[in-house]
Amino acid sequence: MPVLRNIGCLATCRAEGPQGELHPVRDAAVAWRGDRIEWVGAERDLPQAFRGEDGLDAGGALVVPGLVDSHTHLAFGGWRAGEFEQRIAGAGYLEIARRGGGIAATVASTRAASDEELLARCRAHLAGMRSLGVTTVECKSGYGLDLDTEIRLLRIYRRLAEEGPTRIVATLLGAHVVGPEFRDRRAEYVELVIGEMIPRAAVEGLARFCDVFVEESAFTVEEARRILRAGQAAGLGAKLHADQLTAGGGAELAGEVGAVSADHLERISEAGIAALAAAGTVAGSLPLASLYLNQSPLPARRLLEAGVAVAVATDFNPGSAPSWHLPLALTLACTLQRMTPAEALKGATIVAARSVGLEAEVGSVEPGKRADLAVIDAPDPNHWLYHFRPNACRRTIAAGRVVHEAVDA
């Protein structure tokens, strides 16, 4: 029964209270059995039963819940570094898409990649993420855009979930954009998503959520409503990419269908904010995408003031957010979105867990939750997100096992 002792500051990140309330415990300890936390508190109160157990020493550092990256497009072939330069030279996201770059380029590379190649790439990304303290990752399909490849991507996520130790939440994003073979037959593509992708994903138990990119260049609100309702009827929770490049009513739709999250929201309207607040939908902020696209970020302060919980995720993908560095996303949430470090941290733990339907399992340090912990070389969350370093995470524990130890320089 291992115990992590000598925790200078334990940010438990329990759900209650405002997003800036981390419910910290000073001079704390955490004890677990198997993969479940059994006890959390001040070390001086550690029950006799846990004394003398396997001790891990946190060295007086900050300990946070294993981080939850609630929005990634993990599995894809190829990269698109050339577009990075094109965007700097002034080409817009939509313009690059119209030129045949963008998502279409990644779809071609992804279809051409073998399962083993995609698996190897995903494993490397997940290992990098674990080294930063990330122990739960939401993974979207969406670079297949045909039935076989979308299902293949979801099966890759199932295999990664079985392998562990990162906890994987799979989301079907067949409705990322209209598949290239269907460019002039978009209604048929919508039917393919509804009539074939969703049923297959549901029957095989391959996805927990169904997501739609609501955007001029992707799907209309009406199409998204049909797809999300079909997903819900098949048992898949609803998620949306909404209001990223244009305010298109995506947030309003998220509220209407009771989506668990609506992500991006750089252009969200006041009506959209009200809809999310009324529905209890989490707003998923993706500050790396805002940075890479040099866009104004979502209005995090207005969302928080309206009572909307704001998750912070990487959006890791080969176009607009080619980095899985979640702590960088948190620092950017502070600097660009004016979230406090505490709000940002809760946005990548308990709020992120809620936005992937796992708030009972992960995202906070409480008895009964999975023993996912990250030991951070900082006295508190403020210092961690302020003094940005390549990697401030000294040790990661997932499901009760040490899965990363920093090597001293």
Add this chain to the structure above:
Amino acid sequence: MPVLRNIGCLATCRAEGPQGELHPVRDAAVAWRGDRIEWVGAERDLPQAFRGEDGLDAGGALVVPGLVDSHTHLAFGGWRAGEFEQRIAGAGYLEIARRGGGIAATVASTRAASDEELLARCRAHLAGMRSLGVTTVECKSGYGLDLDTEIRLLRIYRRLAEEGPTRIVATLLGAHVVGPEFRDRRAEYVELVIGEMIPRAAVEGLARFCDVFVEESAFTVEEARRILRAGQAAGLGAKLHADQLTAGGGAELAGEVGAVSADHLERISEAGIAALAAAGTVAGSLPLASLYLNQSPLPARRLLEAGVAVAVATDFNPGSAPSWHLPLALTLACTLQRMTPAEALKGATIVAARSVGLEAEVGSVEPGKRADLAVIDAPDPNHWLYHFRPNACRRTIAAGRVVHEAVDA
């Protein structure tokens, strides 16, 4: 005589041509003797004399000159994580300074710190920077603000320079702000800088440059002119912090005195741009400071179009740029300042070297230069700065010796 072979892309970063021209060599090799590069070219052309020598294998990766961080405030006591949260809550830089936070807080911590404590902190920062490929660092005093502490900081930099392997360039920034004891006697403080700090730094050979912060809250153009002229008379080159928070004529002064660099420039005027271009002064961009202060960055494109070379540096300091992650600054130069990856890379190599007076020694991979090299896990500079990772540097060579090797996960 060591040879680095199997370099997929060698960005030599020679000075000639536009800032975006890296003069790359494909399938390259570099050979050196002691700390000096002897040969650079395509590996197939490697002279017989170098074949069979100690071989280091770059694994087909990108190799760049050891990076030059041309603007840091390396030695300081304490941190100011609390201000990070205050700024998010809306407090301005000048407001925090007026409250007694800001530079004044760091001055108190720095004066209170022992030499050994400051040295240990600097060594740790320099080791972290080397792990990212940074082999030359400009280091400013400026958190002493009295004669003894300013000289003490410069002596710490001399000691670090002697220890190696990072090459250190020391700059006297006694004129960072008016020292706290002189708040109502600013003319006396200016005389202290001119009459005591500059002569001591010059006589002891402790600094190569003299820098002044030209800003409402710091020094006027007239004060800065006198200080910089006095520095030049004593053999110290001129550098300026200019036009960061207000357009105060700092860039114009930089041109007038023939400063080697003028840094920040977020608010530079058209006349300022023309002055830098006419004088051949390097513009030092500090995108981490722009990010942390949530400011518009300097107009890099207008500067480059006007023929001004733009360096990219971290500005590492405990207030407005608490990170020494130079590759992050480069990625931000691309996303926020619209510099191409190639322009950003030259900005942290040969242009940065010029801005610290070392263009004959470091900043490019050419025969006769110091053998400072960084092996980067990327096919080219575009991919490196696009796919931001905690640390993409696999190996760092300084003065011909391997000083960092990445540990595989």
